[in-house]
Amino acid sequence: MQAIPHALPGLIEFVPRLFGDPRGVFYETYSARLMQEMGLPADLDWVQDNQSKSQPGVVRGLHFQHPPHAQAKLVRVAKGRALDVVVDIRRDSPTFGKHAKVELSEAKGNILFVPIGFAHGFVALEEDTLFLYKCSNYYAPPAEGGLQWNDPALGIEWGIADALVSPKDAVLPTFAELDSPF
Numbered sequence: 808m809q810a811i812p813h814a815l816p817g818l819i820e821f822v823p824r825l826f827g828d829p830r831g832v833f834y835e836t837y838s839a840r841l842m843q844e845m846g847l848p849a850d851l852d853w854v855q856d857n858q859s860k861s862q863p864g865v866v867r868g869l870h871f872q873h874p875p876h877a878q879a880k881l882v883r884v885a886k887g888r889a890l891d892v893v894v895d896i897r898r899d900s901p902t903f904g905k906h907a908k909v910e911l912s913e914a915k916g917n918i919l920f921v922p923i924g925f926a927h928g929f930v931a932l933e934e935d936t937l938f939l940y941k942c943s944n945y946y947a948p949p950a951e952g953g954l955q956w957n958d959p960a961l962g963i964e965w966g967i968a969d970a971l972v973s974p975k976d977a978v979l980p981t982f983a984e985l986d987s988p989f
């Protein structure tokens with residue numbers, strides 16, 4: 808496992824060692840010990856695992872949950888490919904309002920740690936892209952928050968012509984409207 812720190816403080820990409828043999832491929836998708844040695848905070852309880860399947864052009868996000876239900880996430884793609892996008896919404900962060908993009912793929916097996924204080928989303932790039940993630944807090948619908956995925960103020964280049972978004976995501980606030988709880 809390798810760790811790649813990204814420009815937004817706290818964001819870490821883990822790249823596991825892939826063991827290929829005539830049967831296929833094996834790799835570790837979560838190791839508390841290895842990941843904590845490489846910077847994953849040790850004080851998080853990974854209480855919920857989620858999975859979604861998406862078609863190319865599906866955008867989910869940008870999402871977060873308000874404290875005390877805020878979630879850190881460990882996200883990865885088990886099948887296909889997705890462009891993961893995170894926005895730093897920590898008011899006192901030097902990179903407040905800045906975003907990062909990381910392509911996650913079945914082929915690479917890379918895993919992204921998204922700390923609390925980020926809005927998170929992705930666009931699926933292949934058919935039946937399976938997106939899997941661990942969350943450090945339970946789903947809490949009343950605490951759901953988000954940001955408009957295509958808000959020009961965020962300057963995110965998603966690289967897609969047509970997006971399919973949920974009705975809920977279509978009416979999320981812009982960055983200017985956001986009253987960040989972080």
Ligand SMILES: Cc1cn([C@H]2C[C@H](O)[C@@H](COP(=O)(O)OP(=O)(O)O[C@H]3O[C@@H](C)C(=O)[C@@H](O)[C@H]3O)O2)c(=O)[nH]c1=O
Pocket residue numbers: 857859867868869870871927928929945946973975
């Ligand atoms: C997120 C979530 C949804 N649901 C239900 C509610 C709803 O009926 C259905 C679909 O929910 P959503 O439309 O919110 O799913 P989705 O848009 O995929 O939401 C997810 O997006 C990505 C980008 C994230 O970062 C996640 O934290 C989560 O917000 O699943 C749960 O039961 N548990 C959960 O944890």
